[in-house]
Amino acid sequence: MVASLRQHIGIKEISLLLDELFEPLNRIETSDIFDDRCMGRRLHSDVVSLRNIPHYPASAVDGYAVRASDTAHASTARPVRLTAESVHWVNTGGWVPEPYDAVVMIEDITEEDGTILLSRAVSKGTNVRPVGEDISRGQIIGRKKERITPYNKALFAAAGYRRIQVLPLPRTLFIPTGDEIRSLKTIESEGDLRPGTVPETNSLLLSGIFNQWGYPLDVHPDVLPDDPDVIENTVREVLGDYDMILLGAGTAKGKRDYSAEIISSVGELNLRWIRMKPGRPVILGKASGKPLLALPGFPMSALVATWAFVYPILKLLEGSGPAREIPITEGLGSPEKITTKLLVHHSSSQGIAEWLRVKCADIDGEKYSWIMPSGSSTMWSIAEADGFSLLPENALEHPKGSPLQVWMVKKVDWEKRALYQGSNDPGIERLPSFVKARGAEMVIRSVGSLGGVMALARGEGHMAACHLLDPESGRYNTPYIESLPGADEWKRIHVYNRLQGFLVPRGNPKGLRNVNDLEREDVSIVNRQSGAGTRVLLDALLTEAHISCQNVRGYETIAITHLDAAGRVAANAADTALAIKAVADAMDLDFIPVAEEPFELYVPRKFLDHPGVAASLDALEDPSWRKVVEAMGGYIWKN
């Protein structure tokens, strides 16, 4: 059945379609309020108190319960004397039984010969908390759809409840599929991960998200192969046990066609292609009234499809209300939306909403953000992001400095976070842990040596570091720095020297000796990005040797970090790269030394008291960090 198939819809149309397709589950569940799994569940209906609280007349003080009428004529001049038999001792909270109707505080009493003397009359009800003072039997103490909190579950228990009727929690099953996908179980039995296979991790991502939302998620024990019959049979088998089925595609293309086929065959296909990026290939259908969803395989795509589709469907099924009342970003569970200023220009595509991973820092009272690598296969930037943005369909160009709204998923201590922009350096990359141990935070943005000092001059960071050779003078750093506005107000810290050289596979199979070999036809390199100090050094070496970059194979192939460059040499994707010795050692490569360069850090003096900066500078002196750096190799202390 494809009667109602919609294609290429925009994100605003999603919720309307969901409301059209699905209905709340017709099921009442019961939750034991003495079991913490009740937390966050929503009340199925109004809860009325089964008891008065207090359920007996309770004394508000420590003292004697009396009959008020016995005290009517008491005065300082003529105290009333009551026998022990006509009064009754009560503690605070204790029962004031009939015929007593008031309590005299112990402080207002004189005891004498086993009797008590009262010098003041008390009226009926004095110091007695009447029955139902806090809550009356029959009073509404919880409203339909409200969540169970620590506060109201204690109240429900006091009001006589042990179990409470709650809205149903939809039961969801995630079925990972894909010939190339390996479950943890399989990886453990196979010993390690073979080339061409990928560990199944989307179930971890999803179960964590469901856990944050407070909904259960089951994961099918096996990763199903790319066999439509197997997948279809499995869906038919499990459909009765669940309220929603999520099919997880592999990361390879072509398979989603299976999903559409399978959904059409089991039920009806309702939606293909969403105008959002990533997450475009989401497929939605329905069988026996239940949602069947095929999620894309790449982590970021799966994540945004989960936010945009799975969350509103769960809320709808639970009975919280229609999907159209749920903001599309609510699934992020972000407690905070902030407005930031973009540090770099961003272009997005016409007619497609775009999800972004964003990192932020506060510089001089202004919150800045930058967009992280956007590949949907990238897991690192999902985990590293402070928050996410959703650019609407009609937003195209976002110039540097323009506002960007960010839904924060991490708690950032803005005042303690320092932003480092500059050269990529494995030693510096180890520093944030030592900064964190000092109660502050250092965030690193690798933009190259030149990018870092220029950003610092523009006021876009707290710290920068560089190692920049001026080929004309043969001097490092100073020729670049001294021309920058405000640089005379920077504190300059010589962190260490680093050994730069050519990385080659162990044994140097191509017999490279120096820069001249880069001209050889059988030698390819991997280069660093423009503005990186290491690229500046390579350019200087090539100029000195009179080699045109056009004659260097791989000159245009870019790695953003030393480690990335080393990894490509290790993987035989290039024959050599200019990089520091530390990464040669890490990647078990041989190293042909070329230069020893000073690696310097700069901090505008006005930031020296910034807690993140102060902690970073302090961490540079930490013997444990220095030990870590020394163990990497190729670093030379100069102080």
Next chain:
Amino acid sequence: MVASLRQHIGIKEISLLLDELFEPLNRIETSDIFDDRCMGRRLHSDVVSLRNIPHYPASAVDGYAVRASDTAHASTARPVRLTAESVHWVNTGGWVPEPYDAVVMIEDITEEDGTILLSRAVSKGTNVRPVGEDISRGQIIGRKKERITPYNKALFAAAGYRRIQVLPLPRTLFIPTGDEIRSLKTIESEGDLRPGTVPETNSLLLSGIFNQWGYPLDVHPDVLPDDPDVIENTVREVLGDYDMILLGAGTAKGKRDYSAEIISSVGELNLRWIRMKPGRPVILGKASGKPLLALPGFPMSALVATWAFVYPILKLLEGSGPAREIPITEGLGSPEKITTKLLVHHSSSQGIAEWLRVKCADIDGEKYSWIMPSGSSTMWSIAEADGFSLLPENALEHPKGSPLQVWMVKKVDWEKRALYQGSNDPGIERLPSFVKARGAEMVIRSVGSLGGVMALARGEGHMAACHLLDPESGRYNTPYIESLPGADEWKRIHVYNRLQGFLVPRGNPKGLRNVNDLEREDVSIVNRQSGAGTRVLLDALLTEAHISCQNVRGYETIAITHLDAAGRVAANAADTALAIKAVADAMDLDFIPVAEEPFELYVPRKFLDHPGVAASLDALEDPSWRKVVEAMGGYIWKN
């Protein structure tokens, strides 16, 4: 040992004392990232990737893997022909094995006679994601103390982890004590709750709070009696199994002395009396280096003591950092702090910090708040509060209109919440559930008929309702309303008529007939607060009967609601009360009719489109609500 006993300290000194007394647990724990209980745990140390991601050269497209050198001379004019044996098909994400080093997209190929034709050269690495492109082996992918999120646990799994070292979760035991306290188990075995006994509910409050924090809490299976030996022996028995012991006092006074004695005897007593309200009687000590805390018994007192002491101790023990770096309100777990304008004056005590339960509403773009009943025994207002405030020691007078900061614990949909101020009415109290079913919210603040219409005239609410008799004219409502500024812009809705009368116990034991009996010496009443329509009615009746209020016993005894007044008559705390028939029926009392009064609702026309108001007015027409109202009795529809 009492060497280091501190007394009467201010809340700012708490964290310094905790840092002085306690140290992080010296224990590493391991968390299975495939088990969702890992969520929120903090990393014990930096996590480095065990794998490159991708761990093999992966194709970025669907196409043929080739040797780049084989394609070097391809051009449109002279396509290169490659045999099936010299190429290798790969899917997106698939492995590009040696000797292949580039991938040609399927779109750029012509297949012919079992061979493929290439009209463009590709360079080494084209369409190949190099090993470690996302993450390199050895790269730091999680920093010490960071929390495990859905995002990083998926990443850790991809990076080769199954288990991760995490900071320890402190093990806490809560031991409820108190002769008058009954556990659920005891209540179930005894059938019901006897007078003088109180259900043990603080364990539910605490376990919910711990659950929100992500820390475990065990509750001792038995409520211990007020016997210092039993309590002390139990503490000694369990001390080895836990990192912190919380003694829960009963609500009765005097017992805390036991706790101090017990703590002194088992270890050392470090702190008594905090200058905060409620929560003043917290007691803190230490045994075997472990915190021993005695929490007050009243729920609100236990709650604030938990926020102020237990939360920072848990963080400190876990190793998250020193207590002095934790704001005292962090334990509330509030995602949002807002500034509101006080609707009513509040006075607090000199030299004592005060915790407040607060309810809020947004009126015309301005957020207002009011403080809820402050008795520390009151559970209702804890559950009902939108948030909490902490007034510092030096804050004394908080006039109406002054700013109040509120840490929100409930999510409020400000635009959909309408504030009703006015007469207390059981029918109206049932309305919010029907408003909620319409996707909006109605919040009721019972301030009496007069208070409601005056607040509305001051712009302090969206709706008001009253039933006010003008004794001179004998007319209801209009004489009061017409003099109020802006009232000519109010929509006036006649909701229903209500029967007012005297409530008396079944059988009318004192034989009351009418208002004249209120002068009798053997008759006492419970009255309503000043400004309540029912009190206005009583005053009119008394005036008409020429009875001075000084001759009416209980005239000064106040109940805030009809149900409260009825409850007191039912509990024999008063002989009669003027109230509506609905509560007589609810409380099984006899009813002596006195008057039928019009109950009217007022809404400024500018609020008629407010979603909360619109839903409230719509709900007034709901047949299901009307059915509920009719079942209460004493309501007469006039339309």
